[in-house]
Amino acid sequence: MKILTYPLVFLLGMLLMNCTTPTKQSGGTITVKIDNFEKHLQELLITADSGTVIQMPEGKFDISRSLSLDGIAGITLKGKGKHKTILSFKNQIQGAEGLLVKANSVTLEGFTIEDSKGDGLKLLDSYGVILRDLNITWTNGANTTNGGYGIYPVSCQKVLIEGCEASYASDAGIYVGQSTDVVIRENYAHHNVAGIEIENSRNVDCYHNKAENNTGGILIFNLPDLPQAFGYNVRVHHNVCLENNFKNFAPEGGMVRTLPPGTGMLVVAHKDLEIFENEIIGHKTFGLAVISYQFTRRPFDVKNGFEPFYYNVNVHDNVFERSDDVADQTTEFGQIVSALFGGLAQDILIDGIFNPEISSGQSICFSNNGDELRFTNLNAAESEGVDDMLKSMDHHLAALECSLPALTVEAL
Numbered sequence: 001m002k003i004l005t006y007p008l009v010f011l012l013g014m015l016l017m018n019c020t021t022p023t024k025q026s027g028g029t030i031t032v033k034i035d036n037f038e039k040h041l042q043e044l045l046i047t048a049d050s051g052t053v054i055q056m057p058e059g060k061f062d063i064s065r066s067l068s069l070d071g072i073a074g075i076t077l078k079g080k081g082k083h084k085t086i087l088s089f090k091n092q093i094q095g096a097e098g099l100l101v102k103a104n105s106v107t108l109e110g111f112t113i114e115d116s117k118g119d120g121l122k123l124l125d126s127y128g129v130i131l132r133d134l135n136i137t138w139t140n141g142a143n144t145t146n147g148g149y150g151i152y153p154v155s156c157q158k159v160l161i162e163g164c165e166a167s168y169a170s171d172a173g174i175y176v177g178q179s180t181d182v183v184i185r186e187n188y189a190h191h192n193v194a195g196i197e198i199e200n201s202r203n204v205d206c207y208h209n210k211a212e213n214n215t216g217g218i219l220i221f222n223l224p225d226l227p228q229a230f231g232y233n234v235r236v237h238h239n240v241c242l243e244n245n246f247k248n249f250a251p252e253g254g255m256v257r258t259l260p261p262g263t264g265m266l267v268v269a270h271k272d273l274e275i276f277e278n279e280i281i282g283h284k285t286f287g288l289a290v291i292s293y294q295f296t297r298r299p300f301d302v303k304n305g306f307e308p309f310y311y312n313v314n315v316h317d318n319v320f321e322r323s324d325d326v327a328d329q330t331t332e333f334g335q336i337v338s339a340l341f342g343g344l345a346q347d348i349l350i351d352g353i354f355n356p357e358i359s360s361g362q363s364i365c366f367s368n369n370g371d372e373l374r375f376t377n378l379n380a381a382e383s384e385g386v387d388d389m390l391k392s393m394d395h396h397l398a399a400l401e402c403s404l405p406a407l408t409v410e411a412l
Helices: 006-020 037-047 332-343 386-392
Strands: 027-032 052-055 059-062 066-071 077-080 085-088 094-102 106-114 119-124 127-137 149-154 157-162 166-169 172-177 180-185 188-190 194-199 201-205 210-212 215-220 234-237 240-242 263-268 271-276 280-281 284-289 311-316 317-319 346-350 364-365 375-377
Touching: 037 052, 037 059, 037 066, 037 386, 052 106, 094 172, 106 119, 106 180, 149 157, 149 166, 149 284, 149 375, 157 172, 166 172, 172 180, 172 188, 188 194, 188 271, 194 201, 194 210, 210 215, 215 234, 263 271, 332 346, 332 386
Parallel strands: 027 052, 052 077, 059 085, 066 094, 077 106, 085 106, 094 119, 106 127, 119 149, 127 157, 127 166, 149 172, 157 180, 166 188, 172 194, 180 201, 188 210, 194 215, 201 234, 210 240, 215 263, 234 271, 240 280, 263 284, 271 311, 280 317, 284 346, 311 364, 346 375
Antiparallel strands: none
């Protein structure tokens, strides 16, 4: 066998390295090239080192495939402003989202994602995420084929969502699911089915947001059959829920398809929840409804510790101003409200289905929410339908006038 000389071995080694190892981009700021923008951006999302700021220029850029950032911590993806740097997925041919992120210590700031085939921006199993000055939308208006979620962190921890806008999502504009230590502030959600939805999440502070012209403004849910079985310690305060009477355009089958137009806030089976100093104005069906999961009449399993009841819900110092429009007739929930109250909107509605092992006074408290409220406790535990509820319901808010200790959320 002939022995290769050292220079030849070195040269072959260098060639092999160049063929098999992508070039890593160093930290600092790297600007995405306008020419071949999509290809260069995805390359940077794959090859950038931790600590890199990927700067996107001003302009509207067509994206044909889902973008992804996977496993590289400390990346900042930044545009020139949410209405100045626009990523358009209108002609998307591949992928389930616009942008999928599975990475820690990520900042996404100053750009728009529009017309993604599925969810606009999805974050999964990420820690230490900042979402700021983003806009997620679908430009064809309200359509069941729009992506379900605009901003969509799932199973994340230490999340800040601020100064963002979301519209025309067929489920929720801003959704936080099965996540812990979350701040949602100073956002604007409009023309979605659900403006802001907090689901099975813990230690959440939601404040100074505006939810306007959605089907429902703010939803706080605990749902069964999810890995994180229940959410708790959630504060919803100093928000404006304004005239959320928009049509429900969610696809059939999902939970939000049952949401009646004219919903200010809806709470389902939650625990340790404080709702205070919000303005809940102009809703034609109800300003606030608090129900157990049993009231949905959907099957559920108590595995993973899920419980269908609500506990320690504290509603105080809110402003309610109802609409004079006729309550919703397009959903079963809306039809129930309309039948019970002759089409008149209600300010506060509870189903009255409590855990029989504790007293109702420990389950929910109301105080300082205004005078002349239309309040109803449906006392629906034994009711089989509207006729039974007509006989059992009462309007005695005084029975639930009490206070609970204020919650403390140290999310970030």
